[in-house]
C-alpha cells in the first residue's frame with residue numbers, strides 16, 4: 421500500500437471515484453469540471469487535505485478528504501457547488517446543501533471529513549482505515565480536537581465503518597428525501 425497526499429495528478433481518479441460512489445446524491449451529480457475545481461481547491465488550501473492510496477501495480481484504491489476550517493467549509497468550498505446547482509436548476513440539491521450548512525453552524529462544526537471512498541474491489545482490506553489514520557494525523561497536526569462526518573443512513577458499509585472507528589452518532593437529519601447521520605469523533609489534544 422502506498423498512501424500519500426493527493427496531487428493534481430490524482431484529481432481525475434478522485435473525481436471519477438467520487439462520481440461513481442456518490443451517484444444519486446447531491447455531490448455525485450455535480451459535473452466533472454465542478455468536482456475537479458472543488459477538489460483542486462482542497463489541494464490548494466493548507467487547512468484542507470486529501471490523501472490517496474495506491475495498491476500494487478499502482479492501482480488507485482481510494483481517497484479521503486477533509487477540512488479543518490469552518491469558514492472555508494461553509495463558504496469557499498460550497499460556493500462553487502451553489503453556482504453549479506443554480507446553473508442547472510437543481511433547486512432540491514441546493515436546499516439540501518443549505519440545510520446541511522445550517523446544521524454545521526448549529527452543531528458548531530469546525531472540522532469535517534468531507535468524503536472517503538474505496539474502490540469496491542479493495543473493500544474490507546483495511547484501505548479505509550489507512551486513509552482515516554492519515555486524515556486524523558493531519559487533523560491532530562492542525563490542532564483539531566473533534567471532527568464530524570455526514571453520511572446517508574442507507575450507506576450500510578459507511579455506518580459500520582464509522583461505528584468500528586469509534587465515532588459517536590450524534591444526530592439524524594432529514595435532508596428532504598434522504599436521512600443523513602452526523603457522526604462525531606474526538607481526537608487526542
Ligand SMILES: CC(C)(COP(=O)(O)OP(=O)(O)OC[C@H]1O[C@@H](n2cnc3c(N)ncnc32)[C@H](O)[C@@H]1OP(=O)(O)O)[C@@H](O)C(=O)NCCC(=O)NCCS
Pocket residue numbers: 441534535536537538539542543544545546547548549550570571572575576577578580581582584585
Ligand atoms: C466505507 C468505506 C470507505 C470503508 O472502506 P474499507 O476499505 O472497506 O474499510 P476497512 O477495510 O478499512 O474497514 C474497517 C472496518 O470497518 C468496518 N466495515 C467496513 N465495511 C464494512 C461492511 N461492509 N460491513 C461491516 N463492517 C464494515 C469493519 O469493522 C472493518 O474492519 P474488519 O474488516 O476488520 O471487520 C467503503 O465501504 C466505501 O468506500 N463505501 C462507499 C463510500 C461511502 O459510503 N463513504 C462514506 C460516506 S463519506
